[in-house]
Structure formats: C-alpha cells, structure tokens
Amino acid sequence: MLSQVLSASALVAAAQAVTFSVGSTGGNATSPYQYGLMFEDINNSGDGGVYAELIQNRAFQGNDVYPRSTAYWNPLGGAALSLKNLSTPLSAALPTSMQVTTNGTGTTGFSNVGFWGFPVVAGWEYKGSFYVSGGLDGNLTVCLTSNDNVEYAEASVEVSSSDAWTQYNYTFSPTVSAPNSNNTLNFTFAASDLTGAVNFNLLSLFPPTYNNRENGLRIDLMEGMGALKPSFFRAPGGNNVEGLREPYWWNWTQTVGPLVDRPGYPGTWGYENTDGLGLIEYMLWAQDLDMDISLSVHAGYFLDGVAVPESEIQTYVQAALDQLEFLTGDASTTWGAYRESLGYGPFVVNFVEVGNEDSLGGGGPTYAAYRFPAFYNAISAKYPDITIIASYYDVDGATPPYNASGDFHEYAIPRQMSNQFTYFDNYTSAHPILIGEYAIIEYDTGVQTGPQWNTGAPRAFVPFWYGSVAEAVFLLGAERNSDKMIGAAYAPGFQNLNRWQWIPDLFEFDAYPAHTTMSTSWHVIQLLSGTRISENLPITYDGVWGPAFFVAGRNAVTGSHIAKIAVYNATASVPFDLSFDGVGAGATANLTYIVAPMNATNPIGGNVVETHTSMVTAMHNGSFVFELPEYSVAVLEIGAQAAGPGHNYGNPNYRRGWKGFKSWGKKNSHDGWGGNGAGW
Ligand SMILES: *[C@@H]1O[C@H](CO)[C@@H](O)[C@H](O)[C@H]1NC(C)=O
Numbered sequence: 069m070l071s072q073v074l075s076a077s078a079l080v081a082a083a084q085a086v087t088f089s090v091g092s093t094g095g096n097a098t099s100p101y102q103y104g105l106m107f108e109d110i111n112n113s114g115d116g117g118v119y120a121e122l123i124q125n126r127a128f129q130g131n132d133v134y135p136r137s138t139a140y141w142n143p144l145g146g147a148a149l150s151l152k153n154l155s156t157p158l159s160a161a162l163p164t165s166m167q168v169t170t171n172g173t174g175t176t177g178f179s180n181v182g183f184w185g186f187p188v189v190a191g192w193e194y195k196g197s198f199y200v201s202g203g204l205d206g207n208l209t210v211c212l213t214s215n216d217n218v219e220y221a222e223a224s225v226e227v228s229s230s231d232a233w234t235q236y237n238y239t240f241s242p243t244v245s246a247p248n249s250n251n252t253l254n255f256t257f258a259a260s261d262l263t264g265a266v267n268f269n270l271l272s273l274f275p276p277t278y279n280n281r282e283n284g285l286r287i288d289l290m291e292g293m294g295a296l297k298p299s300f301f302r303a304p305g306g307n308n309v310e311g312l313r314e315p316y317w318w319n320w321t322q323t324v325g326p327l328v329d330r331p332g333y334p335g336t337w338g339y340e341n342t343d344g345l346g347l348i349e350y351m352l353w354a355q356d357l358d359m360d361i362s363l364s365v366h367a368g369y370f371l372d373g374v375a376v377p378e379s380e381i382q383t384y385v386q387a388a389l390d391q392l393e394f395l396t397g398d399a400s401t402t403w404g405a406y407r408e409s410l411g412y413g414p415f416v417v418n419f420v421e422v423g424n425e426d427s428l429g430g431g432g433p434t435y436a437a438y439r440f441p442a443f444y445n446a447i448s449a450k451y452p453d454i455t456i457i458a459s460y461y462d463v464d465g466a467t468p469p470y471n472a473s474g475d476f477h478e479y480a481i482p483r484q485m486s487n488q489f490t491y492f493d494n495y496t497s498a499h500p501i502l503i504g505e506y507a508i509i510e511y512d513t514g515v516q517t518g519p520q521w522n523t524g525a526p527r528a529f530v531p532f533w534y535g536s537v538a539e540a541v542f543l544l545g546a547e548r549n550s551d552k553m554i555g556a557a558y559a560p561g562f563q564n565l566n567r568w569q570w571i572p573d574l575f576e577f578d579a580y581p582a583h584t585t586m587s588t589s590w591h592v593i594q595l596l597s598g599t600r601i602s603e604n605l606p607i608t609y610d611g612v613w614g615p616a617f618f619v620a621g622r623n624a625v626t627g628s629h630i631a632k633i634a635v636y637n638a639t640a641s642v643p644f645d646l647s648f649d650g651v652g653a654g655a656t657a658n659l660t661y662i663v664a665p666m667n668a669t670n671p672i673g674g675n676v677v678e679t680h681t682s683m684v685t686a687m688h689n690g691s692f693v694f695e696l697p698e699y700s701v702a703v704l705e706i707g708a709q710a711a712g713p714g715h716n717y718g719n720p721n722y723r724r725g726w727k728g729f730k731s732w733g734k735k736n737s738h739d740g741w742g743g744n745g746a747g748w
C-alpha cells in the first residue's frame with residue numbers, strides 16, 4: 069500500500085515539474101529594506117516583556133485612565149501598604165509613593181509578584197534599586213524567593229532614616245535556577261527598626277540585559293529578533309503612538325531622561341506604560357540589532373476618533389520636528405544638546421511614518437486635508453533626505469490623497485494571502501510601499517475570503533504552519549516587486565502568555581525563560597531574511613503560480629545566486645528544475661528548506677519546524693533538480709566560488725542597480741553615532 073502511494077505521487081509529481089530559468093540581466097531592482105520588525109506595546113509586551121524590568125508597578129504610576137494602586141504588591145508580617153502623595157515627592161513625574169506601616173513586632177515588609185513571577189537563573193547578576201524616605205533605620209533584606217519559600221538570592225541593604233528621598237542599590241546572584249517563575253521579590257525588615265512611617269518609590273530589579281545596557285532589554289527576546297537579521301524597525305508602535313484620547317498621546321518628551329522624570333503613559337492596550345522603554349531605548353534597540361528606525365510620530369489623531377483641528381495641528385508638527393532634532397541634531401541645537409546631556413551622540417533617522425492607520429475611525433478626511441500635508445511639508449523642508457511614509461495605503465484603491473510612500477497593513481486568512489503573490493505587480497507609484505504589519509490571524513473555514521474578525525471565527529492563538537507558508541507566498545510576492553517596496557514586518561511581535569490581547573504574535577513568552585517561543589512565522593522570516601537578494605533577476609517560466617511560488621536573483625556582496633521558493637497547497641512533493649544564466653554544469657548549490665505538518669503550531673518553548681539542508685549539483689545542462697515537500701519554504705543558494713564554469717561574478721556590470729542594504733552601508737553614515745554610553 070505504501071509503495072503504491074509513493075509511486076502514484078511520484079507520477080503526479082513528475083507531471084507537475086516546475087521548470088524555470090533565471091536570466092542574468094534586466095530584473096527589477098531590489099529595495100534596500102526587505103525584512104524588518106514592528107513593535108507595538110500590547111498588554112505587557114514592553115513592560116513585562118522586552119523591557120527587562122522585573123518589578124511590576126514599580127513607581128505607582130497612573131492617571132485618570134488607569135488609577136494608581138498598590139496592585140502587584142503584598143504586605144508581609146502584618147504591614148499595611150497605602151499610596152501617599154507626600155509633600156516632598158520623589159519627583160514631579162512620580163508624585164505617589166507607597167507607605168508602609170505596621171503594628172507588628174517581628175519581621176515585616178512587602179513583596180512584589182513581578183510580571184506573573186520572576187525568572188531565577190543561576191549565575192545571572194541582578195541589579196536592584198529603590199528610593200526610601202521616612203522612618204526606617206536598619207537592615208532591609210531583599211530576597212528572591214519561591215512561593216514555597218526556597219530562597220534563591222538575597223541582599224541586605226542598610227537604610228538610614230531620612231526625610232529626603234535616598235536611593236539604595238543592591239545586587240545578588242542566585243546559584244541555583246528555579247524550575248518555574250513562581251517566585252516573588254520580598255522586602256523585609258524588623259518592625260522595631262521603624263521609627264515612623266516609611267515610604268518607597270521606584271523599586272527596580274533588572275536581570276542581565278542585552279549588550280549589558282543599563283535600563284535595558286531582555287536578552288532572549290533580543291536574540292530571537294536578532295536571529296531574523298532584520299533591516300528596519302517600525303517603532304514606537306501603532307495604536308500606542310496615537311493614544312487613547314487627548315491629552316494622552318505618545319509624548320516622547322516624557323519618555324526620555326532619568327526614570328524619575330518619566331511619569332508613565334496610559335497605553336492603548338489596557339495597562340499603564342512605565343515609559344522605562346522610552347524613545348532612547350527604542351533607538352538603542354534598533355542600533356543593537358543593526359536596524360534602521362522607521363520612526364512613527366503622533367499625527368494629531370486619537371483612538372477615540374478625535375482629530376486635532378487644523379488651527380492646532382502645528383503643536384504636534386512641532387513635537388515631531390523637536391523629536392527629530394532630539395534624535396539627529398548636533399550639540400548646537402536645543403534638543404540635540406539635551407540628548408548630548410543625557411549621554412548620547414546623534415542617531416540616524418532615514419524613515420518617518422506619520423501616525424498609524426489614520427484612515428480608520430473616520431480619520432482619513434482630516435489626514436488627507438491637512439494633517440498629513442502639515443507633517444509632510446514641515447519634515448521634508450527640514451529633513452529632505454528622510455523618506456516620509458503615510459500611515460495607510462490601499463493598493464486596490466484610487467491614488468492616495470498624498471504624494472508619498474504608504475504603509476500597507478494586512479491581517480488575513482491563508483486562502484486570501486496565498487492568492488496575493490502578484491498583489492503588488494500593478495503598483496506603479498514612484499513611492500515605495502512599506503508593509504508595516506502583516507499576519508495570518510485566522511484559519512481558513514471554507515467559504516470566507518478574508519478574516520471574520522469578531523464573528524466567532526477561529527482566531528489562531530499562535531501562528532500555524534500553513535498560515536506561515538501563506539505569509540511566505542505574500543512575502544515572495546513583495547520581494548518579486550521589491551523595487552517598489554520598503555520592506556515587510558510581521559505584527560504584532562510579542563504575546564505575553566499571562567496577559568495577552570492581540571493574537572497571534574511572532575513570539576510568545578512569559579517570565580520563565582524556557583517558555584520563550586519562536587513561532588512558525590518566525591522560522592519563515594528567519595529563512596527568507598537570512599539570505600538577501602540585492603538584485604532581482606528575470607525568470608522565464610511557462611507555468612502558473614501555485615503551488616510553487618518563487619523569486620530569484622543575486623547578492624552583490626557575497627556573489628551568490630539565490631532562489632527563494634514557497635510550496636503552498638500541493639497534493640504531493642513538487643519537483644523543480646531550475647537554471648541560472650551564468651551558473652555552469654557542476655556548480656553546487658546549498659538547498660535549505662523548512663517544513664512542518666500543515667496545521668502544526670509551535671508548542672510553548674518548542675519547535676515543530678524542521679530544517680533540511682542539502683547540496684545540489686548542477687547537471688550537465690546547468691540545471692538544478694530537486695524536490696520540495698508540500699507546505700515548505702526554501703532557499704537555494706549558489707556561492708560565488710561554487711558557481712562552476714561560466715559564472716559571471718566580477719563582471720563590472722554586476723553591481724548595476726545595487727542600492728545597498730542597511731547592514732552593508734546606508735543612505736546616511738553611522739559616523740557620529742554613539743557618544744557616551746551609546747556605544748555603536
Ligand atoms: C495599627 O493599629 C491602628 C490602631 O488600632 C489601626 O488603625 C491600623 O490599621 C493598624 N495597622 C495595621 C497595619 O495593622
């Protein structure tokens with residue numbers, strides 16, 4: 069029975085052989101930005117996520133959207149915890165602190181539950197700090213402990229009573245790892261050491277951070293992103309940039325400088341942002357992963373549908389200009405000097421996106437009439453080299469109401485996206501498109517042509533394999549038109565498994581490091597982004613698109629010839645027969661393909677995506693013959709030295725059309741990056 073099945077499928081396969089040849093000149097030029105990242109601070113993907121701070125509600129921040137509270141703090145040993153606005157606050161930005169009193173006699177104090185627990189990893193050095201004012205004289209113990217009272221790490225801090233706010237620092241390092249995140253951080257002291265009420269604020273604990281940055285980012289998530297070799301970074305978000313309602317927008321000035329000067333912000337996804345992850349932190353994130361920032365600025369529009377009137381729009385235009393001066397200006401400028409005073413040299417900004425999805429909720433008319441033009445005119449006048457991106461683009465619609473690049477977002481079902489290989493073929497504007505957000509979000513159910521959103525549709529909890537391959541078809545369709553594209557970014561990035569809102573996401577995680585999960589879609593991006601085509605080459609192909617979809621080209625830096633292929637919804641393995649003009653008989657190619665069961669998803673901390681690598685040698689006629697299984701994504705690469713007789717690396721025309729990727733040289737130079745502490 070088995071052999072019959074095999075031979076039957078072999079016959080079918082042979083009948084469906086996909087044969088194409090790749091020319092050596094005349095392809096579409098390729099954009100310098102093909103694959104990138106987008107970050108939106110959805111339910112604890114910033115705080116409690118990428119931002120490495122481990123204490124939740126560290127500074128009792130809040131406002132009339134999210135009231136201040138002592139949530140996530142628990143009293144120990146008969147203590148009472150209350151919020152106080154003291155006459156001497158820690159700072160104007162952090163006016164509310166936590167007061168601790170007790171009538172007890174033994175050990176007293178309080179604990180924090182973290183972001184649904186704390187990671188305890190042997191050998192990590194944790195750095196903690198807190199501010200105290202009031203009547204405590206004695207040794208305070210900070211202990212990282214499990215719920216069943218295993219003490220993993222402890223520090224003793226000698227505190228002296230004072231009416232002034234005093235910061236104390238401590239470090240500790242566990243020698244044993246905890247088996248889960250069921251741990252708390254306990255602060256205890258002798259009740260007899262209290263000489264009155266004692267007040268605490270800005271209590272912080274950091275594990276080691278990526279590149280060892282102070283106030284930095286979580287290492288495993290940064291490494292997971294870095295492994296995608298992303299070129300650009302759309303930040304600091306989508307909806308979060310817009311804000312819930314006036315006056316709450318992502319006011320960058322409140323996110324820079326010392327943490328005591330950051331008041332926090334009512335994020336648009338159900339929780340208060342500490343803004344410890346602020347503008348500089350986003351820039352360092354981009355810098356550390358060698359990404360170009362595509363900086364989103366607030367565009368005078370709030371998520372409650374209110375647009376700032378034309379007479380007041382200049383306030384927000386000026387805020388965006390100040391933001392750019394802060395990031396890029398030299399020390400002779402007002403805001404550039406402020407940045408220098410914080411210890412950072414100028415950053416490079418090549419892309420600015422004005423707002424986020426401004427066509428939604430009735431924002432389109434004001435965006436087209438005066439909001440976008442006001443930002444466009446002011447930014448392009450002062451920064452003519454910056455590419456300005458409008459926050460939406462409807463590829464099927466009429467000419468957009470502006471003359472600029474647009475940001476195309478697509479949340480789709482597999483049947484829909486797998487039909488979009490040629491989606492951008494007819495786009496003819498002089499301005500390239502950013503695919504600033506894309507994802508398969510629901511399973512196919514049969515008749516639907518797009519997501520059903522809230523009508524009981526089977527929303528995916530995490531990416532699933534055939535959806536990820538449908539994304540690959542779409543990505544290759546964009547790459548085939550990559551002269552018209554800025555790049556593509558999956559969205560959103562992170563799902564905190566303890567408090568999530570938008571699903572599915574590229575990564576899943578919680579406080580326990582072993583739970584960090586790269587989704588099936590992450591594996592697709594890793595493969596496609598990891599091998600870059602700098603020059604598309606024309607393909608001669610007589611067949612139809614599907615089940616095989618492909619692009620091909622060269623990489624001017626490595627001299628490789630490359631084909632990228634997705635196989636979607638085949639009935640059996642698909643045989644390929646492909647040749648490259650300029651690649652001779654006997655040339656060797658590296659073939660890497662990834663495959664998984666059609667409906668598979670990555671389990672927490674695991675991976676179902678198999679990676680297969682093999683060498684394929686060109687036949688006497690120079691063609692590479694191989695098979696790919698159904699629902700697979702592949703990259704075939706022929707290195708310059710392996711191309712065999714006739715390869716044309718070294719031809720002076722070879723680099724024609726080359727624009728250069730981010731990692732290998734960009735529009736503006738990196739010179740001047742760094743400064744104190746920034747360390748490019
Ligand atoms: C301490 O005693 C006072 C007076 O009885 C009471 O109001 C307060 O709630 C008690 N505090 C604690 C922490 O038990």
Ligand SMILES: *[C@@H]1O[C@H](CO)[C@@H](O)[C@H](O)[C@H]1NC(C)=O
Nearest residue numbers: 205206207208224225226227
């Ligand atoms: C705190 O602990 C240290 C060392 O254990 C001790 O020398 C010191 O006297 C203690 N301080 C107070 C105020 O108890």
Ligand SMILES: *[C@@H]1O[C@H](CO)[C@@H](O)[C@H](O)[C@H]1NC(C)=O
Nearest residue numbers: 196197234235236237238282
């Ligand atoms: C505590 O550590 C922070 C960060 O390293 C530092 O800026 C601060 O000066 C330290 N404070 C004290 C009192 O040592």
Ligand SMILES: *[C@@H]1O[C@H](CO)[C@@H](O)[C@H](O)[C@H]1NC(C)=O
Nearest residue numbers: 215216247248249250251580
């Ligand atoms: C954490 O503790 C809770 C109750 O204390 C328990 O239900 C849960 O299973 C624990 N989690 C792990 C990962 O052990």
Ligand SMILES: *[C@@H]1O[C@H](CO)[C@@H](O)[C@H](O)[C@H]1NC(C)=O
Nearest residue numbers: 142179180213215217252254
């Ligand atoms: C730490 O605090 C938790 C409550 O959050 C408590 O259950 C535990 O007993 C405390 N452990 C120690 C050693 O004080």
Ligand SMILES: *[C@@H]1O[C@H](CO)[C@@H](O)[C@H](O)[C@H]1NC(C)=O
Nearest residue numbers: 315319320321322383384387
């Ligand atoms: C942004 O924040 C700064 C500092 O708090 C404040 O002065 C300014 O008015 C805010 N801008 C707007 C437009 O809300």
Ligand SMILES: *[C@@H]1O[C@H](CO)[C@@H](O)[C@H](O)[C@H]1NC(C)=O
Nearest residue numbers: 111336337338566567568569
């Ligand atoms: C995430 O935030 C939304 C508010 O936008 C809230 O409704 C939801 O309950 C949050 N999700 C979780 C799991 O806490």
Ligand SMILES: *[C@@H]1O[C@H](CO)[C@@H](O)[C@H](O)[C@H]1NC(C)=O
Nearest residue numbers: 482483486512514534637638
């Ligand atoms: C595969 O193709 C068949 C036949 O056209 C179609 O019925 C089916 O829905 C497709 N499956 C997917 C996952 O697109």
Ligand SMILES: *[C@@H]1O[C@H](CO)[C@@H](O)[C@H](O)[C@H]1NC(C)=O
Nearest residue numbers: 488489490491492493494495
């Ligand atoms: C592009 O234009 C061609 C010719 O008008 C048309 O056949 C094709 O359907 C269009 N493609 C898309 C994706 O709209």
Ligand SMILES: *[C@@H]1O[C@H](CO)[C@@H](O)[C@H](O)[C@H]1NC(C)=O
Nearest residue numbers: 095096493548604605606607
């Ligand atoms: C260039 O783009 C056009 C559609 O715009 C497409 O037909 C053609 O195949 C592309 N060329 C290459 C080499 O990908």
Ligand SMILES: *[C@@H]1O[C@H](CO)[C@@H](O)[C@H](O)[C@H]1NC(C)=O
Nearest residue numbers: 511512513526665666667668
């Ligand atoms: C995948 O799941 C769909 C239903 O969601 C089902 O129709 C299909 O048969 C499954 N495919 C496999 C290979 O299990």
Ligand SMILES: *[C@@H]1O[C@H](CO)[C@@H](O)[C@H](O)[C@H]1NC(C)=O
Nearest residue numbers: 628657658705706707708710
């Ligand atoms: C192909 O694989 C071989 C062996 O793993 C490796 O040495 C070579 O660098 C690879 N070439 C390319 C172009 O990736």
